[in-house]
Amino acid sequence: MIFSDFAPNETSKDAVLAIKYLFQPWRWRKGKEIHYLKRRFKSCFFSSDTQISLFMTGRTALYQYLSSLKLHTGDEVIVQAFTCEAVILPILAIGLRPIYVDIHSSDFSMNIQDLKNKYTPHAKAIIIQHTFGITPKDRKQLLEFAKTHKLQVIEDVAHGFDPNLFRLKRYTGAVLLSFGRSKSFSSVFGGAIAIRGIKAGKVLKETEKNLPNPSLFILIQILIYKIISVIIKATYAIQLGKGIHFMFKQFDLIMPEITKQEKNGQFNNAFLRTFPNIAAICMLAQLDRFNDVVNKRKKVSAFFDSELHVKTAHGLGLLRYPYLCNDPAKLQKKAIKQHIQLGQWYSQVVAPKEINLMAVGYTTGSCPIAESVSKHIINLPTAISIADAKRIIKVLK
Numbered sequence: 001m002i003f004s005d006f007a008p009n010e011t012s013k014d015a016v017l018a019i020k021y022l023f024q025p026w027r028w029r030k031g032k033e034i035h036y037l038k039r040r041f042k043s044c045f046f047s048s049d050t051q052i053s054l055f056m057t058g059r060t061a062l063y064q065y066l067s068s069l070k071l072h073t074g075d076e077v078i079v080q081a082f083t084c085e086a087v088i089l090p091i092l093a094i095g096l097r098p099i100y101v102d103i104h105s106s107d108f109s110m111n112i113q114d115l116k117n118k119y120t121p122h123a124k125a126i127i128i129q130h131t132f133g134i135t136p137k138d139r140k141q142l143l144e145f146a147k148t149h150k151l152q153v154i155e156d157v158a159h160g161f162d163p164n165l166f167r168l169k170r171y172t173g174a175v176l177l178s179f180g181r182s183k184s185f186s187s188v189f190g191g192a193i194a195i196r197g198i199k200a201g202k203v204l205k206e207t208e209k210n211l212p213n214p215s216l217f218i219l220i221q222i223l224i225y226k227i228i229s230v231i232i233k234a235t236y237a238i239q240l241g242k243g244i245h246f247m248f249k250q251f252d253l254i255m256p257e258i259t260k261q262e263k264n265g266q267f268n269n270a271f272l273r274t275f276p277n278i279a280a281i282c283m284l285a286q287l288d289r290f291n292d293v294v295n296k297r298k299k300v301s302a303f304f305d306s307e308l309h310v311k312t313a314h315g316l317g318l319l320r321y322p323y324l325c326n327d328p329a330k331l332q333k334k335a336i337k338q339h340i341q342l343g344q345w346y347s348q349v350v351a352p353k354e355i356n357l358m359a360v361g362y363t364t365g366s367c368p369i370a371e372s373v374s375k376h377i378i379n380l381p382t383a384i385s386i387a388d389a390k391r392i393i394k395v396l397k
């Protein structure tokens with residue numbers, strides 16, 4: 001079975017590591033790996049004056065960063081339509097107002113022209129999303145606009161990013177990362193904010209220190225997921241994996257990526273926790289393989305570009321490869337018959353579909369390109385072999 005959504009990064013190596021640490025609970029909460037991870041992140045992706053703060057999820061990191069800005073109730077945060085509840089609910093929970101800007105259908109990221117239409121002086125921050133890991137083609141203009149209008153910048157690279165982008169000293173604002181289970185690297189739960197400068201990062205560092213640890217049950221869930229997801233993937237085609245997945249979800253042994261409360265449009269305070277050491281251990285193992293995984297994703301993304309005669313990836317290794325079609329549901333059904341599970345980020349301008357758009361401040365019709373894209377998009381997996389990519393192309397054609 002080829003998966004786009006389910007545990008794209010988990011391998012038998014991760015499962016073996018998790019089994020080993022299942023018997024070392026004293027290393028789950030605190031340990032030196034958290035510091036190693038920060039150092040590793042800095043040396044791989046960021047400038048030497050960057051401060052990294054780790055949290056239980058990306059949405060926690062965003063919540064804490066926005067809180068640290070000390071904005072006033074009702075202040076506006078500019079976001080793109082075609083995003084996830086994980087971006088919007090922290091904004092609402094703090095009493096801020098999301099202002100939705102339309103996207104380009106070529107890079108699935110914010111359109112500078114529409115930003116100029118939607119901007120008001122109440123706007124105090126902007127979230128620049130690198131959707132699927134594609135660097136927004138308007139990034140430079142968006143950053144210039146933010147500078148002119150004194151907007152706090154958060155570059156949301158939860159889906160992935162060009163690894164060379166933030167190594168330079170010149171990047172401004174904060175960078176939001178996610179290590180959720182379906183992201184470029186995964187510790188099942190996890191997120192971070194990277195900011196340049198000791199002074200700028202000081203408040204967040206304090207918050208990181210003072211947040212409570214995740215419960216023991218969540219720590220066990222991280223390890224269980226690392227083990228069971230590999231078994232599920234290996235046995236899915238013979239129905240066994242499907243059954244195991246169902247059972248583990250029924251008994252709450254696998255925590256959903258988006259909780260019921262979030263689907264009802266409410267930020268889940270249970271995520272306001274720190275990043276545990278066991279997650280850092282899992283992340284370090286993923287970073288050991290990062291270059292290989294990125295190269296694989298690059299090759300497959302370039303293969304899809306050439307087969308589909310488009311220039312979507314621009315040489316990057318995308319987390320998922322976006323493909324626009326007439327009837328995503330029909331294509332998904334056709335693909336499943338060939339044991340290929342295609343993803344659907346995002347099937348609504350603020351995903352998932354259960355989210356009430358009015359409740360998250362979105363006015364239908366205000367971002368027509370994002371609305372159209374969300375009706376036509378399908379995601380192809382990229383952490384696969386070229387042989388599997390050829391099978392996918394065959395289904396598409």
Ligand SMILES: Cc1ncc(COP(=O)(O)O)c(C=O)c1O
Binds near residue numbers: 084156158191
């Ligand atoms: C664009 C975007 N930003 C941020 C996040 C937050 O990540 P997390 O799941 O770690 O809270 C997500 C989650 O999927 C996302 O899609």
